[in-house]
Amino acid sequence: MQGIGFMKTRSHKSPSKRDVAVPTEVNSKGEATENCAGTSLQLSTGTSFMVLSHRRRSRKVPLRPVVCAGISNGRCSVPGHLYHQLRSCDFAKEKRRHWAILAEERSIRVSKHVRASMQQSMLLKEEQAEVPWGVRDYIHSSLIFTAPCNRSEKWKSRGVLQSHVKIVILLADQWCTCKSPASPRPPVCLGALVLESQVRVGLFGSGVGLSLVLGFGVAYACYYLSSIAKKPQLVASNKRFCRFLKEYCPVVTETYYPTIWCWEGRVQTLLRPFITSRPQVQYRNELIRTADGGQISLDWFDNNDSLYYPDASTRPTVLLLPGLTGTSKESYILHMIHQSETLGYRCVVFNNRGIAGEDLLTPRTYCAANTEDLEAVIHHIHSLHPSAPFMAAGVSMGGMLLLNYLGKTGRDTPLMAAAIFSAGWNVFESVESLEKPLNWLLFNYYLTTCLQSSISRHRQMLEKLFDMDLVMKARTVREFDKQFTSVMFGYRTIDDYYEDASPCRKLKSVGIPVLCLNSVDDVFSPGHAIPVETAKQNANVALVLTSCGGHIGFLEGIWPRKCTYMDRVFKQFVQAVFEHGNKIFSM
Incomplete structure (x- = not known):
């Protein structure tokens, strides 16, 4: 604030029509009290001072002092528009922490170490206030009052600015030209500053701002509960299969509450690899040879510490197929293994050729349409544990490959059932x-x-x-x-390749129970491309369609780090197949 000066006291002038006295007084201890008998600010007998007012003319123009009225005999007159705010203000209890008058050569600045003590109006000692050098020797004490000042309805509706009135009263020794007066004289008021300033406040510092935040929060919650959090759509033409899912895999009928701050499909897809944890899993790697001379890498999680299935020959086995460039190190694969570990199952991860660090022995990799490598892996696992219940779960391109395999083999497969997550139905x-x-x-x-x-x-x-x-x-x-x-x-x-790789063309030929989870906002598999009508024509297929979830996202909870909706579907369906599968295999 610039241009704040100290002027010598002068005689009292009659208040103008807009000037009204403030019903407050200062007792001998320097405390502000309410004077109900009069309408003036009574400091002490024989004192006189001046009142200056600061008004912001523009949001970018600094505050400037304006003389409001000359005061004498200890009575302070202020403009009428401030009186109604000041008359009912209990200065002794008013709390305003964050204010200070910036110092220039002729201005006053309240020291930083006394700001905390300005919660209540009090007497400030001479050493607690920094004042111009030429006035420093004459300061006896100072009083600071703070009062709120209502703005116009225009500024109220915006809820951005808040005004305060600061009254700084400096009590000084009798004004004289010498630095050391000959004899002590009663103190007089050197000056008083009435500052009307606009202070930018945060949303929570304004009633209107807080109302806006609360209103937005309520509107967002209503939108979330009505349009985002929904029960998934269960598509199954076989009523027996549908009842089986509702009884033993109830998660497919429960309301899916996606993470409230990242429910959009693209956001869930992008954040899942970074948010979800990566459980520690110890693999046993195995390389198997193929008919064309190549090799395939399998990562085994034997779960030898299984309490539910201590016999390895009968321990249920789950074959996991990662996505397009995924391996056994993907977070969603690790979570599936962690879920299977708690149930006592064994897992095997099928790594596509050349992906998991092994060398290519032939100039051939993999694709979603060619199922020869998958057939070799399924045959190999089943030959090692022929008595163990066996099923598979595929994610993204792994799900496409598994569906193409099931569409090709029909019922001629050692798999009991399959779970498909975020598969691309139409390439x-x-x-x-x-x-x-x-x-x-x-x-x-x-x-x-x-x-x-x-x-x-x-x-x-x-x-x-x-x-x-x-x-x-x-x-x-x-x-x-x-x-x-x-x-x-x-x-x-x-x-030709894309047509052969699209699972939607082979869905009618699937011969074992298959549960497929997709999100309609998945950019890798758009909702309109999901073959709902084709699925209704096959009694072995059930679709679970969520409104949100993205591609392999399905985040839920405030901080979705440990478990996703996809993990819960996987766990319940795998457990239902291995422990209650006889109820669906006879359908």
């Missing part, structure tokens, strides 16, 4: 969705670079058959599949 629709500008920026380009990285370490083996420089220039999944995947597996065009 054409999936690729088109991923090529939208925002989805390309968030997912498509990154996924393409991951595919290129997975084959770059096998460049010497693959460049015998492919133009690797052209493959490495791909910027979308479609371009990568056109230059690499479709060529590797002998498809004439990329459309």
